[in-house]
Amino acid sequence: MNDSQINQLLQDLVRLPSVNPAGDPGTTAANTGEAQVAAYVAEFLRKLGLDVATPAVAPERPNVIGKFVSRGSRRRIALAPHTDTVSVIGMTVAPFAAEIRDGKLYGRGACDTKGSLAAFLAALANLTRDKSFREGAVDVDLCALMGEEAGNDGARALADSGYTADLVIAGEPTDCRVVYAHKGALWLRITTPGRTAHGSTPQDGDSAIAKMAGVVTDLLGDYARQLGNATVNVGLIRGGSATNIVPNHCEIHVDRRLVPGETIEQVVADLRRRLAPFAVTIEPISQACPPLHTDPAHPLVQQLAAACAHPQPLTTATWFCDAAIFATRGIPAVAFGPGFTAQAHQPDEYVELAQVHRAARITEQFLRQAAA
Secondary structure (H helix, E strand, C coil), X not given: CXXXXXXXXXXXXXXXXXXXXXXXXXXXXXXXXXXXHHHXXXXXXXXXXXXXXXXXXXXXXXCEEXXXXXXXXXXXXXXXXXXXXXXXXCCCCCCCCCCEECCEEECCCHHHHHHHHHHHHHHHHHHHCCHHHHCXXXXXXXXXXXXXXXXXXHHHHHHHCCCCCCEEEEECCCCCCEEEEECEEEEEEEEEECECXXXXXXXXXXXXXXXXXXXXXXXXXXXXXXXXXXXXXXXXXXXXXXXXXXXXXXXXXXXXXXXXXXXXXXXXXXXXXXXXXXXXXXXXXXXXXCCEECCCCXXXXXXXXXXXXXCXXXXXXXXXXXXXXXXXXXXXXXXXXXXXHHHCCCCCCXXXXXXXXXXXXXXXXXXXXXXX
16 A cells, blocks of 8 residues: 555544543444444455454454464464544544644544554555565464553453464554553542531531542652652542532542552552551452563564664553553563654644554564564
């Protein structure tokens, strides 16, 4: 595929809404879930002659797994972008118009991460038409995964099925560099109990909000300062029922980012001990994503880094992605793709088309080398 064909492919993908339904998607139900884009990707892969499966992870929310098998078949590499996007609330550009202006394509998911999906599909289209590649030694799976933005559900379903590969490349906006380590994410609901009383006699009650004030002060103060490169954020708070009633309940939602070496179990146990004086209840909001650390000296990681032709092709990230789900199963995994994290999730989300073209060329070059 040439650059103009890649542009059209990306426009097609962005124009197929696939907003993750978790939380408030900011759009109609018809625009949520990954079914539309999954059907498009599946048909694209079938036309390339791949064996395609679309296992449902949730109703109307399938993964798409397309398998290319080489004649030599000595190793397997998975290209694994996700197909869901975040909410469209607050967007300042038309979320599904895929307008191109000044070398940029605008729309929800353009950067995170349909740009990666387009680049991977384009590279695969070029390679599968090449007889020398078909006779090479690398099998390629295109794994378009649902549900990354809220729980990594698609990656978990594939990994739990016993899937194996020599390398998984999660499609993410990395400036066409190779992310071999990233933070994990643990989302928790912390609640404090209280006792209701009339607002004019607060001494007769026990304010859950007052207790939570102490929790928040500790989390964002002493606790945060002790974390080093790990981080904590309180992203939501709810409590009380009326201005003139002492609140008997308060809750916060906490985003605790983990660094390699930390475990989810250790972090939760530490928080339970630390916050015990406030009589809190701690429970997960969604499945946690562990941190990622894949050996950057791994031969395939080194090959991908070399194909990037970047002064510093290996890097780390503060965000989490599907790569960690596979790495915890013992499968080497990294993240790679076009675009910059600063554009992901933004009200005017866009991706530079030159980055998408570059990512397609890098992917194609890497797979050719892996096939040799």
